[in-house]
Amino acid sequence: MTFEQLRIFVAVAEREHLTQAALALRLTPSAVSSAIKSLETFYGIHLFDRVGRGIQLTREGKLFLQEAKGTLAKVKSAEALLAELGNLKTGSLDIQASQTIANYWLPQRLLAFSQAYPGIAINVAIGNTASVAAAVVAGDVEFGFIEGFLDEPALALSPVGTDKLVIVASASQKLAAQCELTSLRWIMREPGSGTRSVFERALRDMGIDPIRLDVALVLPSNEALLTAVMSGSYVTALSESIVKPFIENGQLQVVDLDLPLRRFTLLRHKERHLTAPAKKFEPYCHI
Secondary structure (H helix, E strand, O other), X not given: OOHHHHHHHHHHHHHOOHHXXXXXXXXXXXXXXXXXXXXXXXXXXXXXXXXOOEEEEXXXXXXXXXXXXXXXXXXXXXXXXXXXXOOOOXXXXXXXXXHHHXXXXXXXXXXXXXXXXXXXXXXXXXOOHHHHHHHHHHOOOOEEEEEOOOOOOXXXXXXXXXXXXXXXXXXXXXXOOOOOHHXXXXXXXXXXXXXXXXXXXXXXXXXXXXXXXXXXXXXXXHHHHHHHHHOXXXXXXXXXXXXXXXXXXXXXXXXXXXXOEEEEEEEEEOOOOOOHHHHHHHHHHHO
């Protein structure tokens, strides 16, 4: 068994699709198929069932996947150590961030870091607060970035910036001079998102139970919220940095209600060793 076979097996197992795995690995589908077939033939075991036009992991394949991922994780740890010894000429930095941070706050910092350390591969995933925290706890990423607050004993939290939420509606919507939030129809982010948790905390501080809001629709992305609000008689709460261009071009209007600033927070595991790339990147987060 080779490292390459392990890498190919994990890629196929996670996607349960040969072509998608081949694209991700930048290999030909035939090379991926051959590697899987060689493993199965050599060890006399079926790792995948061919079901219809697709493939699914067998029970044996599911068991092997856990061992394979563990082995690859150890290899990655060894590579990180070599990167430290090699003065950051190679290596990787794995990050997960909330949508607002990943799209508006993080890019300029990643660009500055990449210019200083061009040999470091930067891998950024996007999730909500819950998934970002889970990724850091599991060790899948070294740094997580969320909006707002989090109670997770395994993680160290460090403030790195602030942002402001605003309530917006379509510019064509007629709003009363003094809007009662409970009289409006809302489109909200999903439970677990930083935007929603911060907004609901602000409501409670104003003495409003979030359950009293008339929530017409829950959507999983800021872009989906924008599109929905601009096309109907709804309101939503989003980052000022997201809605600013749409306010300036006349597509959105701001509901006259001042919301408190929210904090951007860096997450790292209290007990996990930071790689050299992560140590070098952390100061860029406080610029």
